[in-house]
Amino acid sequence: MKLDFSVAVHSLLYLDESRPRKITSAELAKSLQLNPVMIRNILSVLHKQGYIEGSVGKNGGYLLQRPLSDMNVGELYDLTIPPTISYARFITGDSKGLTKSDTDATDISANIGETLTDLFTLADTDYRKFYHRFTMTDLKNDMHGHGYFINLVNKQN
Amino acid sequence: MKLDFSVAVHSLLYLDESRPRKITSAELAKSLQLNPVMIRNILSVLHKQGYIEGSVGKNGGYLLQRPLSDMNVGELYDLTIPPTISYARFITGDSKGLTKSDTDATDISANIGETLTDLFTLADTDYRKFYHRFTMTDLKNDMHGHGYFINLVNKQN
Numbered sequence: 001m002k003l004d005f006s007v008a009v010h011s012l013l014y015l016d017e018s019r020p021r022k023i024t025s026a027e028l029a030k031s032l033q034l035n036p037v038m039i040r041n042i043l044s045v046l047h048k049q050g051y052i053e054g055s056v057g058k059n060g061g062y063l064l065q066r067p068l069s070d071m072n073v074g075e076l077y078d079l080t081i082p083p084t085i086s087y088a089r090f091i092t093g094d095s096k097g098l099t100k101s102d103t104d105a106t107d108i109s110a111n112i113g114e115t116l117t118d119l120f121t122l123a124d125t126d127y128r129k130f131y132h133r134f135t136m137t138d139l140k141n142d143m144h145g146h147g148y149f150i151n152l153v154n155k156q157n
Numbered sequence: 158m159k160l161d162f163s164v165a166v167h168s169l170l171y172l173d174e175s176r177p178r179k180i181t182s183a184e185l186a187k188s189l190q191l192n193p194v195m196i197r198n199i200l201s202v203l204h205k206q207g208y209i210e211g212s213v214g215k216n217g218g219y220l221l222q223r224p225l226s227d228m229n230v231g232e233l234y235d236l237t238i239p240p241t242i243s244y245a246r247f248i249t250g251d252s253k254g255l256t257k258s259d260t261d262a263t264d265i266s267a268n269i270g271e272t273l274t275d276l277f278t279l280a281d282t283d284y285r286k287f288y289h290r291f292t293m294t295d296l297k298n299d300m301h302g303h304g305y306f307i308n309l310v311n312k313q314n
Contacts, residue, residue: 002247010249031266032249090159092167092189109188115299118306126287130280142272153279
């Protein structure tokens with residue numbers, strides 16, 4: 001879900017901006033305007049993947065484990081939004097071929113599923129490449145001066 | 158919705174394969190394995206945009222109005238899947254800035270909405286460019302020999 005990606009990006013930017021203070025998940029949740037339960041999973045993923053370190057107890061909280069410039073936006077996207085496993089609900093026809101001979105004067109109904117799946121899969125792979133062109137520093141720069149990101153992309157294209 | 162795109166692609170391929178026979182929406186719906194009501198809107202859009210011509214009555218039905226090679230896949234994608242108007246449900250923080258001073262030690266909560274919206278919008282623009290690289294002939298070729306499309310993209314990249 002795209003929201004998970006935003007949770008990760010927001011949390012990392014917040015931890016960066018708050019350095020060297022340790023940040024609790026409650027404080028993060030307030031900034032994200034989400035329930036702490038909704039961000040706990042993503043914080044756990046970021047922790048496991050070495051983006052943040054966390055400690056519990058009285059002076060506990062989260063800290064960044066590496067600089068924003070070492071965090072690729074595409075890697076964060078892939079981490080928080082796994083590729084679609086099945087495009088079945090977006091696909092027409094009868095890819096199982098069960099009714100082929102009855103219903104379809106052509107082979108399209110039986111064959112279009114594979115073609116559309118390939119198209120959508122290749123498009124998604126291409127889509128993810130876009131995010132891989134940037135680091136979290138680019139997003140930080142844009143947050144401190146909106147328009148930075150649009151200009152950057154226009155220059156790249 | 159991605160299904161609308163598949164409905165358009167499937168219908169056009171079916172009309173092409175069935176030439177010069179006129180095809181009723183009932184026959185199309187059978188091949189798509191969808192209720193005729195679900196495809197009527199898209200057929201109407203394709204008709205208005207000059208992809209197909211239709212006639213009603215005893216010998217009525219749809220015909221292609223131009224060859225598949227004149228149909229760009231990206232144009233069909235843009236026609237059937239309009240760009241997302243709002244990313245609000247994928248965005249964290251308080252972009253209205255109402256609670257900024259209370260809830261957030263940084264400006265992130267108030268500013269991240271615009272940055273994420275720009276990121277998602279630019280990524281979507283880039284995504285659509287992928288589809289524009291192909292015509293309906295490419296999809297037809299793949300349907301008659303799966304793997305054609307994957308090879309084509311690998312060659313392009």
